[in-house]
Amino acid sequence: MSAVDYPVDEDEQTLLERIQDEPGPALKLLAVVVPLFAVEFGAVASLVMSLPWSAVGSALPGFLQGLAGALAGVGDALANLPTLLSRSVIDNSGYQLPSGEWVGTTLGLSPAVAWLLRVLLVYAYGFAWMAVGWWVYLVYRDNYRYADWAPVDDMVNRFRNHSWGLLGLAIIFAFVVLALFAPALGPTTVEANISDPYLHTVEYFDEEAGSVQEIYVGDANRDSQSRGQGGDNVGPLSYDQFGRFHPFGTLPSGKDLFTFMAAGARVSLFIGVLSLLIAGGIAVTFALATAYYKGLVDLGVVIASDSIQSLPQLLFIMLASFVLSGTWLANLYSGGVVLALLFGFTGWPGLWRAVRGPALQVSEREWIDAAKSFGQRPSVTMRKHMLPYVVGYLLIYASLTLGGVIIGVAGLSFLGLGINAPTPEWGRAVSAGQPYVPTQSWHISLIPGIMVVIVVTGFNALGDGIRDAIDPQSDVGTGQQDESAAAGGGA
Amino acid sequence: MAADANATGVDERRSSARQTQSDDVDAAESADDRLLEVENLRTVFHTERETIRAVDGVSFGIEEGETLGLVGESGSGKSVTARSIMGLVDDPGELLPGSSVRFDGRELTDLTEKGYESVRGSGIAMVFQDPLSTLNPVYTVGNQIEEALSLHRGLSGIDATEKAIELLEDVGIPDAARRVSEYPHEFSGGMRQRAVIAMALACDPDVLVCDEPTTALDVTIQAQILELLSDLQAEHGLSILFITHDMGVIAEVADRVAVMYAGEIVEQAPVVELYENPRHPYTRGLLRSIPSTQQGAERLETIAGEVPTPNKAATDCRFAPRCPEAFDACEEVHPVPVPVEEGAEDHTAACLLYPEDEPRKAAVDRHAAAGDEDSPESAGSTGGDSR
Numbered sequence A: 001m002s003a004v005d006y007p008v009d010e011d012e013q014t015l016l017e018r019i020q021d022e023p024g025p026a027l028k029l030l031a032v033v034v035p036l037f038a039v040e041f042g043a044v045a046s047l048v049m050s051l052p053w054s055a056v057g058s059a060l061p062g063f064l065q066g067l068a069g070a071l072a073g074v075g076d077a078l079a080n081l082p083t084l085l086s087r088s089v090i091d092n093s094g095y096q097l098p099s100g101e102w103v104g105t106t107l108g109l110s111p112a113v114a115w116l117l118r119v120l121l122v123y124a125y126g127f128a129w130m131a132v133g134w135w136v137y138l139v140y141r142d143n144y145r146y147a148d149w150a151p152v153d154d155m156v157n158r159f160r161n162h163s164w165g166l167l168g169l170a171i172i173f174a175f176v177v178l179a180l181f182a183p184a185l186g187p188t189t190v191e192a193n194i195s196d197p198y199l200h201t202v203e204y205f206d207e208e209a210g211s212v213q214e215i216y217v218g219d220a221n222r223d224s225q226s227r228g229q230g231g232d233n234v235g236p237l238s239y240d241q242f243g244r245f246h247p248f249g250t251l252p253s254g255k256d257l258f259t260f261m262a263a264g265a266r267v268s269l270f271i272g273v274l275s276l277l278i279a280g281g282i283a284v285t286f287a288l289a290t291a292y293y294k295g296l297v298d299l300g301v302v303i304a305s306d307s308i309q310s311l312p313q314l315l316f317i318m319l320a321s322f323v324l325s326g327t328w329l330a331n332l333y334s335g336g337v338v339l340a341l342l343f344g345f346t347g348w349p350g351l352w353r354a355v356r357g358p359a360l361q362v363s364e365r366e367w368i369d370a371a372k373s374f375g376q377r378p379s380v381t382m383r384k385h386m387l388p389y390v391v392g393y394l395l396i397y398a399s400l401t402l403g404g405v406i407i408g409v410a411g412l413s414f415l416g417l418g419i420n421a422p423t424p425e426w427g428r429a430v431s432a433g434q435p436y437v438p439t440q441s442w443h444i445s446l447i448p449g450i451m452v453v454i455v456v457t458g459f460n461a462l463g464d465g466i467r468d469a470i471d472p473q474s475d476v477g478t479g480q481q482d483e484s485a486a487a488g489g490g491a
Numbered sequence B: 001m002a003a004d005a006n007a008t009g010v011d012e013r014r015s016s017a018r019q020t021q022s023d024d025v026d027a028a029e030s031a032d033d034r035l036l037e038v039e040n041l042r043t044v045f046h047t048e049r050e051t052i053r054a055v056d057g058v059s060f061g062i063e064e065g066e067t068l069g070l071v072g073e074s075g076s077g078k079s080v081t082a083r084s085i086m087g088l089v090d091d092p093g094e095l096l097p098g099s100s101v102r103f104d105g106r107e108l109t110d111l112t113e114k115g116y117e118s119v120r121g122s123g124i125a126m127v128f129q130d131p132l133s134t135l136n137p138v139y140t141v142g143n144q145i146e147e148a149l150s151l152h153r154g155l156s157g158i159d160a161t162e163k164a165i166e167l168l169e170d171v172g173i174p175d176a177a178r179r180v181s182e183y184p185h186e187f188s189g190g191m192r193q194r195a196v197i198a199m200a201l202a203c204d205p206d207v208l209v210c211d212e213p214t215t216a217l218d219v220t221i222q223a224q225i226l227e228l229l230s231d232l233q234a235e236h237g238l239s240i241l242f243i244t245h246d247m248g249v250i251a252e253v254a255d256r257v258a259v260m261y262a263g264e265i266v267e268q269a270p271v272v273e274l275y276e277n278p279r280h281p282y283t284r285g286l287l288r289s290i291p292s293t294q295q296g297a298e299r300l301e302t303i304a305g306e307v308p309t310p311n312k313a314a315t316d317c318r319f320a321p322r323c324p325e326a327f328d329a330c331e332e333v334h335p336v337p338v339p340v341e342e343g344a345e346d347h348t349a350a351c352l353l354y355p356e357d358e359p360r361k362a363a364v365d366r367h368a369a370a371g372d373e374d375s376p377e378s379a380g381s382t383g384g385d386s387r
């Protein structure tokens, strides 16, 4: 019997085989993905090179050091490759001659237009990746997937008909692109404008002297402050006297608010995602264990989660971050890591409660008993037979929780805790602009505040959309409409 | 009577298939040489209001190569019995102290979860009622059989796939080499149950517990699966505990039959004996309610009422409210299994009417005494043969 040559059913292999059988669509896909990746390859390389490699290098034994050095050289060279989205492709920094002509900007465009073009380019690039993601799904579904139909198809269809969820997706897409491409999106950079303004200069045309002058950014910032009534003000969509364009206006310190917001988005996203990875990991592990073992294990986790939930989360995080301030942990990523840890370790009970139900449900399914009945180990049973059914629910609540974390971080920064200055964080902008809300410098608080609201709403909408897509019965109110819409779409 | 027609069918089958075993049945009353021995099993479920005694003092044994049919209405505790044997009783359920499940001389009720893992599959494997929900819909059938193979035979990769295909062929799945990489939803109901059986066989078990394996299937498929099971049994020397509510199915597969009612075994006998000569009023009722092809359009009898859900130790006959032959003592004395008559050691019934050849008063006293003797431990055990 064993001598017969049977085809092997390993899933990966059959997928590979199926691609080999019909390489056309896959090659087309590759033909788009490779250039798309190539134009930003330098940026990825520089991200990789920005990790603390020197620490790794010095830990290596001697004979490897040379090799590591050579590798580092290659890495640096790659990191310096030109990229499509670097600031220099469309440069928006320059000065204006009295004739109205702009010098230094790309094609002599005005900084506002140059900046806008760059933003559009970046978003187009981000959108291209999203489209590629959708395309990959379609190609896989139509060309390479073994099954004609899978439950996920219905979920995708339901989500496509869920306008609220799609709105959420659009907002989150905008937010994520803002965070990922923050250095390219700002009219200036964090280093030049916010953290080291006295190490950078700008050129401007001094009308009194009648010539082009160079000035430290720090000094220039002092003349572009927004301080409401009686003070200077650089509002949204305006230039300051040094020919710098400020899409969102400036902070009371004269720094560019848009650059601040873009960098702050990165910090918020980092904290949100890291804390969710922690909280989600704990929540899923506990949910699987409690659903599998029930009884005492369940009781233990219930007690642990109740005790954590009985703490006022924000107050506790404030205390803890105060206690931890000054330690090495608090200096990682300007305090972002410690916040992520705190939000993660205090946030898992909520997620655990949310996925415990689905985990219990799947633990009652007969294939779990079947797995037990042929002696499968608990860890494998949980991972293989329960986890796939819990992940979707985790996604829903992760999305809803992320909004909460972003508000929390902003709130802490508003109070002067959380992210250390000068690393940008949205909450600090809200706080800085607080005295000027009723003045012409209203933008300082209002723009970040509104953005927090929009992003949090976006995460909630996305979570709603995913929930209705996964489980159409879950929401009676809107679920009904969605269901009929989904039925139409799925047919 | 309808039972006669069935009994003939039973005779034919038995004479062809397992003549040797039926000879052994009489001799094998001592508990020691049975492969699986369940004694005084009590499985209870604690709820907020009460404690449900789902299985209340069940005892039986299965010899090597034998099929024991466990039959009863839904809610009689058959499935809980199966789960108790497999060690799959979860909170809030528990086995009461004094319960014993011995497999191959090894006491299973004392085992830790870890210890049980070594018995499950390779010792005792289980086939569940609904093949669709027994297979995980997100993995291929082959993947799930290979999962069992890697656990019990250490096979992986191509070896495992080849073995999985071989097993699928053994259980009669055509074109197994292709179907091994299909998903459960691409299989028909009967094919799925065959795949589930292949999964159980992958563990190379000694005992197969089949919990209503044909209930979810239509009649022709049902017959094929039953045939498959008896072929596999002959081939692998399996012992089978076959659980069903269907007296017709039991007639076709079992060597011996235990009838369960409200958590207790009320009658136990070799299959022919049970069908030809049912003694317990409940068994008689069950047999009268089987549709019979030979007898034409005669009206079927049903047993009025439902199986009660016992929540305290029995002090009466649990069947009394539905029993057509109930008399005064039935309300006061809990019957224990006794031989139905002098010398019929392999045919026991838990009913105050037996032993039939004793005066009524003496029989009732005997039940009452057995109940008092070391209650509640002895109540409901197959005291007739072991005590």
Ligand code: SF4
Pocket (backbone or CB within 6 Å): B280, B281, B282, B317, B318, B319, B320, B321, B323, B324, B325, B326, B327, B330, B335, B350, B351, B352, B353
């Ligand atoms: S003990 Fe009485 S009530 Fe119970 S089955 Fe026998 S005759 Fe019927």
